[in-house]
Amino acid sequence: MGGDLSQTEVLVIGAGLSGAIACQRLARAGIGVTCLEQGEWNPRESYPGDKPDFELQALGPWNANPNIRRGKADYPILDDTSDIKPLLFNGVGGSTVMFSAHWMRFLPSDFFTYTLDGVGTDWPIDYHELEPYYLQTEADIGVSGLAGDPAYPDRPEYPMPPLPIQPWGEKVAEAHDRLGWHWWPGSNAINSRLHQGRRPCVQRSTCRAGCNEGAKGQADQSIWPSAIAAGAKLVTGARVARILTNPQGRAEGALFVDEFGVTRKACADIVVLAAHAIGTARLLLKSVDAAWPDGLANSSGVVGKNLMMHPMNRMVGFFDEPMSSWQGHWGQSIYSMEFAETRAEHDFARGAKWNLSPTGGPLNAALYPLDDPQPFGVDLHDRVDKWLGRSALWGMVAEDLPDSHNFLTLDSAHSDVDGDGLPRLHYETSENSKRMLSFMAKRARESFGAAGAYEVAEQTLAAEIGWHPLGTCRMGNDPRNSVVDKWNRCHDIPNLLIVDGSSFVTSSCVNPAATISAIAARAVDRLIHCRSEY
Amino acid sequence: MVDSVHRELILALAKEVLPGNDHQPAAIDVDISGEPLDRVLSSRPDLEGRLLDILERFAADESLTAAGFVATLDAQELRVLMTVFCGAYFLVREVRRAIAYTGQQALTLDRGGFGGEELAIKQMNLPKRYRKPPERVG
Structure with a gap:
């Protein structure tokens, strides 16, 4: 137990993907960096994937919903006012410990939704500005995939070749070929070869509860070891209660509670927030004082606003042939961007990304929340018989557009351990998303039908x-309607950066991890090269 | 704490929830109320209290058959019941054999290719389909 931490050049809050990347790059540049993480390291041996009760544990102590998991590092999130329940993980590596590792770049059009389609807001940056950072972080994380996708601009080869697309992927790929629809082998932050000392995937299909092999590019296994080797300091069990500012309006560190329950201070020249779109907004809203009565860095009033959640539909296709579809990487076998871009004939703007996945073991089959009621009795056996080993799952992720009516606030009726209100999500799925997903469901039925599925659910x-969750501290050129500038610096506080998904302006329809990584790397590289401006 | 009475109630409900069929044993035949149940509650101690509440309600209303009682459960209660019952059932080796489930196994990756190479080449040769945004001014 000790007093305040010694002054550091940069204090990073959150050891998830963006925080890990920030620390790695800062440490490699010789800049003193300390990271505060409220969770702990979770050793590979602790993951349930190689144990017979994996599926049971994945529904409980390894559930991605913090309100169900209720781990020591988790804070309650009030979600009864949200159509969609948040999934995240608090610990070293953050949500990448549990993510499915789909690694997708944004489309070039994603940065110009207003100019191109009259919806959302344009980003102040574009695809080409992020491109070098996409490349660098793909190498650091370890991404497998195939270059040449016509849905994207040209790119160099991935660090590793793609993982097998599996029998179900081949069926659907053939179907899309016949339909004239796009498909592509999945790009995943999962090793298909030995990569930077980490093993290749063993296709156990348990990625969602941590990778026992170290094959998944979760940040605790891919980024943190090199960050620490370069000199980054990581303090776990350190729950930040407030960001501290000085009378000159600059951030000067954070107040945190350590693993022994002792309140301590960490001072720094620069503070970087990397605590997730919920955690970062929550922390800014908690950090109120006379100078910042509405929350830190919130002169615009948009901290917590424009919450985006990526609504999705899922469709299961049932096939006659046994395919052992409980195995395979739980990331994407293939993806389709056939309906990812706006089309004039659609009754919705923007589009959805589809990802095809395996379908898990018998408990997943039995309990999967389809639109049909939960079966039991002979109906349950029928469901499991159809599902187990003979099915594939399309997930259709809708691009969610920013809307000021979707937001995060602190609910003073429910206090956290600091006596502040708990975060409450207010989120309603838009009519645009509903129309989009209705369309996608019809098309996914066609896809599975053409692939030979005898039934879909x-x-x-x-x-x-x-x-x-994205967008709660969005990026923009205008301090009146955005929280950070194009370099992820808070407009209000020049030495406070926000480098996680809260800075997203729009959500794209693709999984955000690749873009979170690229944005974090870009923001920190600017800090390294223009240090005196901060 | 689950006692012998609770275990009897579990078997009574299991007759309805997980009967046998032509290739799978019934849950009562593999006695999910014994070791399988203990394994589930060891993995998921958070379920025990809610399970006991459900069982005690079942015990308290003698007018309901097992099927009738299951029909009275709300979605969350049914979820708890099904998680425990199915969790126990699918842990039993005999059941896994019957459904040809070998568990989540570590396999060696096939290095011969990803599959669908010829189809991918066809895609690769198609025109680019992404929309080019405008050049940013300034």
Whole structure:
């Protein structure tokens, strides 16, 4: 137990993907950096994937919903006012410990939704500005995939070749070829070869509860070891209660509670927030004082606003042939961007990304929340018989557009351990998203039908799958309607950066991890090269 | 704490929830109320209290058959019941054999290719389909 931490050049809050990348790059540049993380290291041996009760544990102590998991580092999130329940993980590596590792770049059009389609807001940066950072972080994380996708600009080869697309992927790929639809081998932050000392995937299909092999590019296994080797300091069990500012309006560190329950101070020249779109907004809203009565860095009033959650539908296709579809990487076998871009003939703007996945073991089959009621008795056996080993799952992720009516606030009726209000999500799925997902469901039935599925089952608006909260501290050129500038610096506080998914302006339809990584790397490289300006 | 009475109630409900069929044993035949149940509650101690509440309600209403009682459960209660019952059932080796489930196994990656190479080449040769945004001014 000790007093305040010694002054550091940069204090990073959150040891998830963006925080790990920030620390790695800062440490490699010789800049003193300390990271505060409220969770702990979770050793590979602790993951349940190689144990017979994996599926049971994945529904409980390894559930991605913090309100169900209720781990020591988790804070309650009030989600009864949200159509979609948030999924995240608090610990070293953050949500990448549990993510499915789909590694997708944004499309070039994603940065110009207003100019191109009259919806959302344009970003102040574009695809080409992020491109070098996409490349660098793909190498650091370890991404397998195939270059040449016509849905994207040209790119160099991935660090590793793609993982097998599996029998179900081949069926659907053939179907899309016949339909004239796009498909592509999945790009995943999962090793297909030995990569930087980490093993290749063993196709156990348990990625969602941590990778026992070290094959998944979760940040605790891919980024943190090199960050620490370069000199980054990581303090676990350190729950930040407030960001501290000085009378000159600059950030000067954070107040945190250590693993022994002792309140301590960490001072720094520069503070970097990397605490997730929920955690970062929450922390800014908690950090009120006379100078910042509405929350730190919130002169615009948009901290917590424009929450995006990526609504999705899921569709299961049932096939006659046994395919052992409980095995395979739980990331994407293939993806389709056929309906990812706006089309004039659609009754919705923007589009959805589809990802095809394996379908898990018998408990997943038995309990999967399809639109049909939970079966039991002979109906349950029928479901498991159809599902187990003979099915594939399309997930259709809708691009969610920013809306000021979707937001995060602190609910003073429910206090956290500091006596502040708990975060409450207010989120309603837009009519645009509903129309989009209705269209996608029809097309996914065609896809599976063409692939030979004899039956499909649907889950409309998968309420329990809120993997991608984004946008609560958005980036922009105008301090009146954005929180950070194009370099992820807070407009209000020049030495406070926000480098996580809260800085997203729009959500794209693709999984955000690749873009979170690229944005964090870009923001920190600017800090390294223009240090005196901060 | 689950006692012998609770275990009897579990078997009574299991007759309805997980009967046998032509290739799978019934849950009562593999006695999910014994070791399988203990394994589930060891993995998921958070379920025990809610399970006991459900069982005690079942015990308290003698007018309901097992099927009738299951029909009275709300979605969350049914989820708890099914998680425990199915969790126990699918841990039993005999059941896994019957459904040809070998568990989540570590396999060696096939290095011969990813599959679908010829189809991917066809895609690769198609025109680019992404929309080019405008050049940013300034």
